[in-house]
Amino acid sequence: MAVTVKLPTILRKHAGGEATVDVEGATLRELLANLESTYPGITKNVLTEDGALHRFINVYVNDEDVRYLGSLETPLKDGDTVSLLPAVAGGRA
Amino acid sequence: MAELDEGLYAEIVAQGLREFPNECCGLIAANGDGRPVKVFPMRNADASPVTYRLDGREQLRAFEEMEANDWELWAIYHSHTHSEAYPSETDVRLAFYPEARYIVLSLADRERPVVRSFFIRDGEVQEEELTIR
Numbered sequence: 001m002a003v004t005v006k007l008p009t010i011l012r013k014h015a016g017g018e019a020t021v022d023v024e025g026a027t028l029r030e031l032l033a034n035l036e037s038t039y040p041g042i043t044k045n046v047l048t049e050d051g052a053l054h055r056f057i058n059v060y061v062n063d064e065d066v067r068y069l070g071s072l073e074t075p076l077k078d079g080d081t082v083s084l085l086p087a088v089a090g091g092r093a
Numbered sequence: 094m095a096e097l098d099e100g101l102y103a104e105i106v107a108q109g110l111r112e113f114p115n116e117c118c119g120l121i122a123a124n125g126d127g128r129p130v131k132v133f134p135m136r137n138a139d140a141s142p143v144t145y146r147l148d149g150r151e152q153l154r155a156f157e158e159m160e161a162n163d164w165e166l167w168a169i170y171h172s173h174t175h176s177e178a179y180p181s182e183t184d185v186r187l188a189f190y191p192e193a194r195y196i197v198l199s200l201a202d203r204e205r206p207v208v209r210s211f212f213i214r215d216g217e218v219q220e221e222e223l224t225i226r
Contacts, residue, residue, distance in 0.1 A: 009192045045189075056187060058149040063157075065149060086189030088135075088152060088169050091116065091144025092181050 003031055003076050006083040007042075014042035028059065029072040031082060046084060056087040094222045095168075095194060095210055097121075097129055102208070102225045104132045109172040109200050112137065116172050118145040120152075121196070122159045123167035130164065137171075144183070145171045168210070170196035177201065178209040180218055188213035194221065 002022040007015060015021050023038065025031025036043045046057050052072075053059060059066045060083040066074045076082070101121065109117045120133040133155040138148045159166060169190060173181075178199035180188070188195060191214040199207040210223035 008189070010189050056189070058152070060153055063153065083153070085149070085153060085156065087146055087149070087187070088118070088120070088190070089139075089144070089146035089187045090171060090181065090184035091139070091141065092173075092176070092183065 002078060004079075004081045005031070005035060006081060008084055008086050010086060011042055011084065014039045025076055027072065027076060028061070028066055028074045028082070031076055032072070056089060058085040058087060059083070060085065094224060096224045096226060099225055101129055101132050104134065105170055105196075105198060106206050108134045109198050109206070110203060112172070113200055113203065114142045114174045115140055116142060116145040116174060118147055118169075118171040120147075120155050120166060121168040121170065122155075122162070122164040125163055127165075127167070129167050142174050166190065166193045168194045168196045170198060172198045172200050174200050178207045180211055180213060185213055185216055185218060191215075196223070
């Protein structure tokens with residue numbers, strides 16, 4: 001079951017420069033684990049040390065924010081597109 | 094050296110003044126020749142005078158519009174309403190787009206906006222000359 005993952009520029013160095021990769025996974029959690037085992041280091045800034053989604057990464061499944069879908073337990077199906085989009089943020093604090 | 098059209102720059106300054114004292118933020122897209130063609134003024138989801146964060150959904154839509162037009166992300170901009178036009182420590186820590194320049198607009202003196210441009214890569218800040226014309 002292949003899901004297309006769209007990678008931001010900052011993560012492409014882990015995937016040989018590819019902008020999109022196909023990865024298996026029935027849930028987002030499974031997909032990210034498979035992504036990490038194929039491309040070691042790629043989820044270092046996507047997941048926290050506790051295994052939660054990092055605050056500064058937005059994840060979309062077919063344009064829907066996974067925070068409203070079920071977060072890491074969001075179910076995935078063949079042909080879905082997962083977009084990893086780092087936040088654009090900053091400030092003095 | 095980077096060049097930004099006066100009209101596009103005026104859009105950013107107008108947004109910054111409109112949203113003052115909160116920080117304003119947005120994206121600038123360039124066409125295939127690397128020429129900036131469109132400003133995407135974005136909502137500051139933090140609505141704060143000291144931080145900014147693009148609304149995730151608006152960000153996604155802007156990125157999709159760029160992709161559909163074969164544009165690239167040319168710059169990420171935000172305003173500093175009480176400090177100089179230089180990236181803060183947080184700006185550097187949260188710079189996740191090495192391919193884009195970070196443009197900081199200082200409105201510390203609203204009569205005299207100051208704009209500067211930087212690349213932020215691996216925690217290193219490198220200024221580039223920015224010409225408005």
